[in-house]
Amino acid sequence: MRYVYAVCRPLPGPLHADLTGVGGAPPRQLAHEGLVAVLSPVPARDFGLEPLRAHLEDLDWLAETARAHQHVIGALAAVTCPLPLRLATVFRDDSGVRAMLESEHGRLCRILDRIEGHVEWGVKVWLHAEAGGSASAESSSARSSRPRGAPASGRDYLRRRKAQRTAGEEATARAEVFARRLHAELARSAAASRQHPPQSPALAGTGSGLNILNAAYLVPRSYAEEFLELIGRTEGSQPGLRVEVTGPWAAYSFTDDTDDTDDTDDMEGE
Amino acid sequence: MTTASRLPDSYGQGGGTNLADVLERVLDKGVVIAGDIRINLLDIELLTVKLRLVVASVERAKEMGIDWWEDDPALSSKARRSELARENAELKQRLERLELARGDAGSESGSERDRDRGGEPERDRGSEPERER
Numbered sequence: 049m050r051y052v053y054a055v056c057r058p059l060p061g062p063l064h065a066d067l068t069g070v071g072g073a074p075p076r077q078l079a080h081e082g083l084v085a086v087l088s089p090v091p092a093r094d095f096g097l098e099p100l101r102a103h104l105e106d107l108d109w110l111a112e113t114a115r116a117h118q119h120v121i122g123a124l125a126a127v128t129c130p131l132p133l134r135l136a137t138v139f140r141d142d143s144g145v146r147a148m149l150e151s152e153h154g155r156l157c158r159i160l161d162r163i164e165g166h167v168e169w170g171v172k173v174w175l176h177a178e179a180g181g182s183a184s185a186e187s188s189s190a191r192s193s194r195p196r197g198a199p200a201s202g203r204d205y206l207r208r209r210k211a212q213r214t215a216g217e218e219a220t221a222r223a224e225v226f227a228r229r230l231h232a233e234l235a236r237s238a239a240a241s242r243q244h245p246p247q248s249p250a251l252a253g254t255g256s257g258l259n260i261l262n263a264a265y266l267v268p269r270s271y272a273e274e275f276l277e278l279i280g281r282t283e284g285s286q287p288g289l290r291v292e293v294t295g296p297w298a299a300y301s302f303t304d305d306t307d308d309t310d311d312t313d314d315m316e317g318e
Numbered sequence: 319m320t321t322a323s324r325l326p327d328s329y330g331q332g333g334g335t336n337l338a339d340v341l342e343r344v345l346d347k348g349v350v351i352a353g354d355i356r357i358n359l360l361d362i363e364l365l366t367v368k369l370r371l372v373v374a375s376v377e378r379a380k381e382m383g384i385d386w387w388e389d390d391p392a393l394s395s396k397a398r399r400s401e402l403a404r405e406n407a408e409l410k411q412r413l414e415r416l417e418l419a420r421g422d423a424g425s426e427s428g429s430e431r432d433r434d435r436g437g438e439p440e441r442d443r444g445s446e447p448e449r450e451r
Contacts, residue, residue, distance in 0.1 A: 049355070097355055111337055114344040121344075134348040138355040148351060159349065170339060244346075245405040247338050294339050303349035 051090040054130035070116040125298040167296035173261035175223040227261035238265035264301035
């Protein structure tokens, strides 16, 4: 079977010889009608319908496969602007891939044109757990007449809990204002932008806090430094907030076949 | 031709890229093309929902203050609720679009779709807090 990673314009040369893909097989190019599919052979015992469905429930398998997929896309992104396909796009043989390139030709070309010369940067704003909880709660409990230490009574305990919660909500609100401004500014300097649902801190790793903004920006390669500088300027301006940048990614978040305006996805394309 | 070498060192693009970022893009973004092997796109969509739920173990989730399955209005904050509601709405919208797209893309596995549609774990959870009253 054929696992297809991405579709590209014809590449200037062969793929790196020791590049490996899903299952460890080296990817190769299949050119058809002015487009190139980058694919590698995968065994039917893993990528047939039933085994694939079972595998997808297995987080370890999924993680390994996702990383292998991204590894190939990342390598392609160094030499071209690949159009990444969703994980586990599998065909029986080369002719199936050719048929796809033919039938999807219009849509693929439109998206490729749009992402040409661009990369994707991910920008996330995190609110540290302490910023909402203990840190600001301390200042508000200092404001109240009671000294720190063990609560004197049940009522005192409840009052502190309330102060803590209020402080947390205030911190979240401030963080949201900051995130909105940052997003507006970055979106202005980008060719396109998308906001993704906030990430679960458990997935993102320990100690990351609350995810306030999770956005992606399509930025011309040549403009990367200026774009990152925009973000760098905000550094440290907001206590308790952390701005995290990931990338450059292939234009994963900009593969929908719609207009470029932010977050408008009312049409499915063709 | 490429300016990749001029770019600042990528932020953890190597082996250390965090799994959430990789999964988010590889599993959830990227162009959808109907391959010969039709894994139900709904399965994938539901999977990302499931991942969000499953990976947050109860203990960790409590630590983070995500408590929406606990039916305890006193512990929840408006901010969190609206965020969940937004995500919920977005996911539902996405499911709808996918179902539409599937309808177009040939419906060989119609019976499976019906079965899958029964799930909707997000909505079930979301509406729970009302129960207690």
